[in-house]
Amino acid sequence: MIFQKAGMFVRFRERIQRFMYGRYGVDSLSQWMTYFVLALIILNLFLRSFVVSILEFLLLAASMFRMLSKNIAKRSRENARFLKIKGKAAGWLRREKNIMAQRKDFHIYTCPNCRQKIRIPKGKGKIKISCPKCRTEFIKKS
Numbered sequence: 001m002i003f004q005k006a007g008m009f010v011r012f013r014e015r016i017q018r019f020m021y022g023r024y025g026v027d028s029l030s031q032w033m034t035y036f037v038l039a040l041i042i043l044n045l046f047l048r049s050f051v052v053s054i055l056e057f058l059l060l061a062a063s064m065f066r067m068l069s070k071n072i073a074k075r076s077r078e079n080a081r082f083l084k085i086k087g088k089a090a091g092w093l094r095r096e097k098n099i100m101a102q103r104k105d106f107h108i109y110t111c112p113n114c115r116q117k118i119r120i121p122k123g124k125g126k127i128k129i130s131c132p133k134c135r136t137e138f139i140k141k142s
């Protein structure tokens with residue numbers, strides 16, 4: 001009985017493998033599309049918007065279409081374009097986070113003489129700052 005079931009499972013897996021042969025399958029883009037649809041489904045539990053439901057359906061259909069597609073070159077190009085945009089977004093996010101972290105720990109002062117921006121750690125009391133560009137000295141509280 002157990003062996004019979006295992007055999008059925010193997011046959012089922014073989015059929016799926018045959019069906020997927022020559023097809024594109026899952027990539028980063030379809031993974032992220034799936035995450036996005038999941039997020040939309042959760043969001044729509046509260047919104048209950050018809051438009052969002054349509055969007056969910058379209059995204060799922062597009063993601064299925066890409067997985068089953070036999071035009072592997074075109075799907076790979078789409079994925080590469082997606083990864084490039086994703087990389088740029090990640091870089092921007094990292095820079096923004098860096099600026100936010102610096103704002104917490106540093107004061108940015110402007111040299112009264114040459115307008116050079118100078119980064120000074122916070123919490124050092126009254127300090128004499130010497131401009132690295134024009135050597136002007138000025139006193140600030142940090």
Ligand SMILES: [Zn+2]
Nearest residue numbers: 111114131134
């Ligand atoms: Zn200066």
